[in-house]
Amino acid sequence: xxxxxxxxxxxxxxxxxxxxxxxxxxxxxxxxxxxxxxxxxxxxxxxxxxxxxxxxxxxxxxxxxxxxxxxxxxxxxxxxxxxxxxxxxxxxxxxxxxxxxxxxxxxxxxxxxxxxxxxxxxxxxxxxxxxxxxxxxxxxxxxxxxxxxxxxxxxxxxxxxxxxxxxxxxxxxxxxxxxxxxxxxxxxxxxxxxxxxxxxxxxxxxxxxxxxxxxxxxxxxxxxxxxxxxxxxxxxxxxxxxxxxxxxxxxxxxxxxxxxxxxxxxxxxxxxxxxxxxxxxxxxxxxxxxxxxxxxxxxxxxxxxxxxxxxxxxxxxxxxxxxxxxxxxxxxxxxxxxxxxxxxxxxxxxxxxxxxxxxxxxxxxxxxxxxxxxxxxxxxxxxxxxxxxxxxxxxxxxxxxxxxxxxxxxxxxxxxxxxxxxxxxxxxxxxxxxxxxxxxxxxxxxxxxxxxxxxxxxxxxxxxxxxxxxxxxxxxxxxxxxxxxxxxxxxxxxxxxxxxxxxxxxxxxxxxxxxxxxxxxxxxxxxxxxxxxxxxxxxxxxxxxxxxxxxxxxxxxxxxxxxxxxxxxxxxxxxxxxxxxxxxxxxxxxxxxxxxxxxxxxxxxxxxxxxxxxxxxxxxxxxxxxxxxxxxxxxxxxxxxxxxxxxxxxxxxxxxxxxxxxxxxxxxxxxxxxxxxxxxxxxxxxxxxxxxxxxxxxxxxxxxxxxxxxxxxxxxxxxxxxxxxxxxxxxxxxxxxxxxxxxxxxxxxxxxxxxxxxxxxxxxxxxxxxxxxxxxxxxxxxxxxxxxxxxxxxxxxxxxxxxxxxxxxxxxxxxxxxxxxxxxxxxxxxxxxxxxxxxxxxxxxxxxxxx
Numbered sequence: 001x002x003x004x005x006x007x008x009x010x011x012x013x014x015x016x017x018x019x020x021x022x023x024x025x026x027x028x029x030x031x032x033x034x035x036x037x038x039x040x041x042x043x044x045x046x047x048x049x050x051x052x053x054x055x056x057x058x059x060x061x062x063x064x065x066x067x068x069x070x071x072x073x074x075x076x077x078x079x080x081x082x083x084x085x086x087x088x089x090x091x092x093x094x095x096x097x098x099x100x101x102x103x104x105x106x107x108x109x110x111x112x113x114x115x116x117x118x119x120x121x122x123x124x125x126x127x128x129x130x131x132x133x134x135x136x137x138x139x140x141x142x143x144x145x146x147x148x149x150x151x152x153x154x155x156x157x158x159x160x161x162x163x164x165x166x167x168x169x170x171x172x173x174x175x176x177x178x179x180x181x182x183x184x185x186x187x188x189x190x191x192x193x194x195x196x197x198x199x200x201x202x203x204x205x206x207x208x209x210x211x212x213x214x215x216x217x218x219x220x221x222x223x224x225x226x227x228x229x230x231x232x233x234x235x236x237x238x239x240x241x242x243x244x245x246x247x248x249x250x251x252x253x254x255x256x257x258x259x260x261x262x263x264x265x266x267x268x269x270x271x272x273x274x275x276x277x278x279x280x281x282x283x284x285x286x287x288x289x290x291x292x293x294x295x296x297x298x299x300x301x302x303x304x305x306x307x308x309x310x311x312x313x314x315x316x317x318x319x320x321x322x323x324x325x326x327x328x329x330x331x332x333x334x335x336x337x338x339x340x341x342x343x344x345x346x347x348x349x350x351x352x353x354x355x356x357x358x359x360x361x362x363x364x365x366x367x368x369x370x371x372x373x374x375x376x377x378x379x380x381x382x383x384x385x386x387x388x389x390x391x392x393x394x395x396x397x398x399x400x401x402x403x404x405x406x407x408x409x410x411x412x413x414x415x416x417x418x419x420x421x422x423x424x425x426x427x428x429x430x431x432x433x434x435x436x437x438x439x440x441x442x443x444x445x446x447x448x449x450x451x452x453x454x455x456x457x458x459x460x461x462x463x464x465x466x467x468x469x470x471x472x473x474x475x476x477x478x479x480x481x482x483x484x485x486x487x488x489x490x491x492x493x494x495x496x497x498x499x500x501x502x503x504x505x506x507x508x509x510x511x512x513x514x515x516x517x518x519x520x521x522x523x524x525x526x527x528x529x530x531x532x533x534x535x536x537x538x539x540x541x542x543x544x545x546x547x548x549x550x551x552x553x554x555x556x557x558x559x560x561x562x563x564x565x566x567x568x569x570x571x572x573x574x575x576x577x578x579x580x581x582x583x584x585x586x587x588x589x590x591x592x593x594x595x596x597x598x599x600x601x602x603x604x605x606x607x608x609x610x611x612x613x614x615x616x617x618x619x620x621x622x623x624x625x626x627x628x629x630x631x632x633x634x635x636x637x638x639x640x641x642x643x644x645x646x647x648x649x650x651x652x653x654x655x656x657x658x659x660x661x662x663x664x665x666x667x668x669x670x671x672x673x674x675x676x677x678x679x680x681x682x683x684x685x686x687x688x689x690x691x692x693x694x695x696x697x698x699x700x701x702x703x704x705x706x707x708x709x710x711x712x713x714x715x716x717x718x719x720x721x722x723x724x725x726x727x728x729x730x731x732x733x734x735x736x737x738x739x740x741x742x743x744x745x746x747x748x749x750x751x752x753x754x755x756x757x758x759x760x761x762x763x764x765x766x767x768x769x770x771x772x773x774x775x776x777x778x779x780x781x782x783x784x785x786x787x788x789x790x791x792x793x794x795x796x797x798x799x800x801x802x803x804x805x806x807x808x809x810x811x812x813x814x815x816x817x818x819x820x821x822x823x824x825x826x827x828x829x830x831x832x833x834x835x836x837x838x839x840x841x842x843x844x845x846x847x848x849x850x851x
Contacts, residue, residue, distance in 0.1 A: 032111070033069075035076065037092020038391055039398060040138060041373055042112045042164075044105060044145025044155065045069040047097040049265075057099035063296065064147060064264075067360035068169070069095060072144060074318070075370035086378050088389040091370075094138060098146055102154040105146060109155045113162045115139040115397075140164065141377075141398040142407075144369045147362070148263075149173030149220040152185065160184040163400030165407055167372055169365040172289065173223040177431045184404055186432035188368040189313050192220070192261070192288070194436025196227035198311055199259060199286055201463035202440065203232075203481075206309075210483035210501040211257035211286070212249050216266045224261035224288055249283070252502070256284045257481030263290055264297045271301035280304050281472035284479055289313055292361045293441050293453040306445040307471040314437035314458065315364040368426050375418045375426075376406040408432070440465065446474035490533025492520050508533045511700050525692050528700040541690055543707040544607050550776040551607045554783035558603035561787055561794065565597045568798045571805055578812045580801050585636060587659045591666055592632040592793070598625030599790040603783040615686035615709035619719065620677050626723035626786070627673035629793060631666045634730040637750050638665075641737040673722050680719075686710065694775060706775050713769065716782075724761065730754050753796045757789045 033043075047065035048057035060066070076091050094112070098105035115138060126132050142165045146152045152171035159166050160183060168176075168187040176182050177191050203211055213228060215221035249258065260267060267287065274283055285308035291297055292312035298305040380403060385392035410418075410427050418426050428434060440457040447470060448454070457465035471479055483502035487493055492514060493503040508520035513529040513536050515521040523529055523536035530537050544551055572581050572589060581589070602621050608614045639657050655661075687710055695704040711719075734751035764785040771777035804811050 032097070033073075033093065033095040034138075035073075035093040035095075037076075037080075037090040039089060039377060040092040040094055040140050041076075041370070042109075042140040042143035042145070043069070043072050043093055043095035044098050044109065044143065044147070044151065045072075045095060046100040046147050046151075048099045050100040056101060056104045057097065061100070063294070063360040064362070065097075067363055068147065068366050071318070071363040071366035072370055075367040075374075078367075079370065079374045085374055086381065089377070089381065089391070091374065091377075094140055098148070098151050100148060100151075102148070102150045105151040106154045106158065109143070109158055112140040112143060112164060113158065116162045116164075139397055141400070142166065142373050142403060144169065144366070144373065146171065148218070149176065149223070150218045152176060153182075156182050156185045163404070165373075165400055165404045167369040167407070169369045170362045171220075173220050174227050175223050177433055179431045182432075184400070186372075186407055186428050188365045188372060188426060188434050189289075189362075190436035190438070191433050192224040193227045193231070194433075195288060195311060195438065196224060196231050198436065198438050198440075198459040198463065199228055199288070200231045201459065202286060202309060202311070202465075203257060203259070205463055205465055206257070206478050206481070208257045208284075208481035210252070210255045211259050211481055212252065212255050213259045214262055214266075214270060215260075216262040220263070220290070221261040221266075225259070228259055228261070250277075250279075252483050254480070254482050254485055256282060256479060257286060258283050259286050259288075260291065261288045264294065267291055267297040268299075268301065271298065271304045275301060275304045281306070284471070284481055285309070287311070289361075289438075294361065298443065302443075302445055302451070303472075305443050306473075307469075308443045309456075309469075310441045310443070310453070311438050311459070312361055312441060313365065313434075314439050314460075315361055318359065318363060318367060371418055372407065372410060372426050376403060376410070379409065380406045436460065442469055444470045446470065446472075487517065490514050490529070493517050510698070511696075511703075526690070526705065528703045531701075539692055539703050539705045541705040541707050542695075543609055544776055544779055546607060548776065550780045554603045554780055554787065555607065557784060557787040557791070558600045561600035561791055562597065564791075564794055565593055565600060568794065568802055569593050569597075571802050572798075575805050575812070578805065580805055580812050584797075584801060585659070585662070587663050588632045588636050588666065589798075591663065592629055592636075592797070595625050595627075595629030595632060596790045596794055599629065599786050601625070602786060606779050606783050610688035610707050610709045612685075612687055615688060615711070616681060618709055618711070619681060619686055620674075622716070623673050623677065623719045623723050624670070626720065626789075627726060628666070628670045629790070630723055630726035630730055631669035633750060633754070633793070634669065634726055634733065635662050635666045637730055637733040637737060641733050644737070669726065676722065677719070684710075691775070708775055713778075727754065727757060727761070731758055749796050749800075753793050756792045756796070760785055760788045760792065 045065055045068050046061055047069060049059050049061050050056075051058040072093065072095065076093055079085055080090050096105075096108040096111060098108060124132050143155070143159060144167055146155055146168060147170040149171040150173075152166070152168050153173065153176065156166055156176070164184065166185050168185070168189070170189060171187055172189055172192045172195060174191050174193045174196075176185055176187065177193070213225045215225040249255075260270065262270065267290070274280065280303050283304075285291075285305065287308055287310040289310075289312050291308070291310045293310060298308075377398075380398075381391075381395060383406075384394035384402075391398075408428065426434075436459065438459040439455055440459060440463075441453040442456045443452070444454050445451045456469060457463060468476065469478065470476060483496075483499070484493075484504070487503075487505035490508050490513070491505040492508060494506050495518075496502040496504065506520075508514050508529070511523050511528055512520040513523055513533050526539055527536040528539045529535070546555070569590070572586070572593070575581050576586060598621055602618070602625060605614060605618050605621060639662060643657060688707060689710045690705040690707055692703075692705045694706045695702075697703050730750070731754040734754045737751070764781060767781045768778055768785075771781065
């Protein structure tokens with residue numbers, strides 16, 4: 001494809017050499033091209049880049065500058081050679097260089113309004129005193145341009161003051177859609193609000209719910225990002241991350257999608273920064289039309305840009321194959337007046353034959369803008385100057401407000417819109433904006449015969465993607481771009497305040513489970529969370545097993561105690577008529593042994609699986625065995641005490657010392673415990689319960705429900721309280737009877753038994769209540785304490801007797817019987833001897849003092 005140039009190359013070449021050469025010789029003069037015509041259009045193009053500090057212009061921009069400028073010249077050439085469009089009228093041009101700087105472009109644009117500024121020449125006279133004849137200044141009726149949105153905004157504020165219409169070919173900032181502020185501004189490219197909608201649709205189609213944005217400073221980048229964020233909010237897709245620096249992009253490493261509204265230079269710098277940070281292939285770029293399908297932003301950064309999805313207003317390459325390429329000598333910077341780029345003479349090079357050439361993306365829109373101006377002037381000429389060749393008085397000069405009216409007629413749906421270069425009609429809406437029509441591209445580098453931009457879809461009010469996409473490294477699967485990864489099972493989302501698409505994943509801890517993606521709920525008291533914390537499951541129920549270490553010791557003690565008790569009982573029964581058995585009080589001995597047997601038996605009930613029968617037996621026998629034992633001991637101790645106390649005063653025996661009376665007293669004392677227990681069973685029937693608090697460990701996996709009877713620690717103490725009272729009372733009587741001669745009674749063995757038993761139960765209380773959180777320890781403590789107290793009674797009261805009966809039967813013989821009177825006399829004699837001994841000691845002490 002050949003480069004554009006006017007049909008008369010030699011005059012244009014002279015104009016170009018004059019225009020740009022003048023700028024090269026004097027930096028303060030504006031760079032410009034002037035083409036004579038009946039009606040002059042202004043043109044603003046970024047022929048040069050922005051210069052360094054203190055210098056307005058920099059290097060030549062061949063694509064965005066030269067290509068676009070020559071597109072306008074080409075359009076003027078085509079219009080002036082068209083007999084159907086503006087016949088008998090020639091369009092001229094005054095083309096200025098904006099140097100990609102808004103302030104510089106504002107200074108340049110003052111050239112367009114010089115003819116509209118009224119100059120006072122009343123005090124100016126020639127040498128002969130005649131008023132001067134001033135040359136009529138060039139009048140620009142409309143302006144094509146500018147390129148950058150910031151430049152168009154600056155220029156539009158000036159042109160509207162002088163009613164000069166303006167049509168831009170590249171400015172897309174949404175701000176320019178404000179018809180109240182920029183009523184003389186129109187554009188043949190859609191605004192960034194359409195582009196932002198198209199980009200939002202692309203992001204949604206890719207399944208991304210969070211992306212970051214990068215924007216160049218200025219109206220184009222900032223307004224484009226604002227439009228994108230606003231549309232994304234309205235679409236309900238979440239709030240999009242905003243970032244100004246590449247380093248900050250890694251603050252959300254999972255948000256790989258980057259929406260970039262930036263100029264070419266900034267795009268290149270961002271790609272370079274990503275490469276230096278070793279992030280090639282990490283970011284997923286979605287570029288605006290400033291990136292489009294250009295090579296320059298990604299030059300030498302192809303691997304970083306691979307997979308980038310870009311958007312570009314729908315366009316078509318202009319076929320100018322019959323044209324020779326014309327490049328005039330252009331200065332590189334205004335500050336180097338003699339530095340000119342090598343130029344090609346006409347006929348020396350053919351575009352597409354002798355050199356590689358790719359037409360710049362906005363060339364079509366430059367031509368459409370010029371044609372839109374031409375059609376508006378054509379319609380205006382038909383209405384105001386019907387049949388008149390050239391300009392009539394109604395169009396000399398051309399009124400800007402009237403011309404604007406004809407430009408805006410292109411927004412009417414009934415108007416026959418001119419066909420643009422891409423085959424689509426050139427039209428505007430009520431705000432002077434072109435409809436949104438975009439092509440979607442992707443830069444593909446791997447697994448393709450010709451690396452480059454591939455068209456993958458289009459957008460006209462809705463998105464159509466029709467080609468499979470290819471990402472970094474040839475990957476076919478669409479990568480994800482999210483602020484936060486999905487939470488795992490048992491984790492809830494804790495949303496980041498003000499950022500709906502971002503959250504932190506928090507594990508449902510303790511006994512909580514995941515109710516939904518945002519809520520953790522606590523499981524019911526009898527349940528615990530599943531391993532992945534997505535549901536609740538029943539807490540396992542345990543009890544004290546027979547094989548548990550906490551049960552082995554009590555069981556061993558109980559078995560030994562039962563065997564020992566059985567052996568003693570059998571021995572006593574077999575030797576029931578022997579003197580030792582009869583002297584020990586056979587009736588109370590059998591009752592006492594029965595109580596000891598029940599105490600040992602309670603161990604098995606305490607370890608057995610709780611149920612209604614077991615719990616009832618526990619209540620009944622827990623205190624009854626001890627009550628029977630200590631009732632018998634108390635009765636026996638009380639009998640001994642009363643006999644010898646009565647013997648001190650008289651020889652008459654005390655009442656109720658016969659075996660029948662002793663049994664009656666014992667059973668009466670035991671009946672109190674039995675009646676109380678039966679009343680408790682009637683008022684509150686026994687049952688088993690599951691205690692989920694005892695073993696509710698911090699780790700739910702270790703949680704267990706303990707099956708036990710409905711006996712609290714307090715009720716257990718109350719159950720044993722009466723037995724403990726009997727034990728204490730028996731101990732008191734044992735202490736009182738300690739002075740009785742040991743040849744006459746069992747007072748001292750009973751005393752030692754009670755002292756030891758008290759020590760056992762004093763140790764029991766702190767251990768039992770200090771381990772209230774463990775039913776296992778409490779059960780072991782209780783059963784061992786009861787077995788020890790029973791073993792003490794069995795060992796101290798009956799083992800010596802059994803030993804004599806079994807191993808020394810010669811000692812188990814009857815001795816001389818003593819009547820109560822003889823016993824009383826012996827007690828009185830013993831008392832008198834004890835008193836005399838005390839008097840002798842006192843007398844001896846007195847005599848010693850006298851000496």
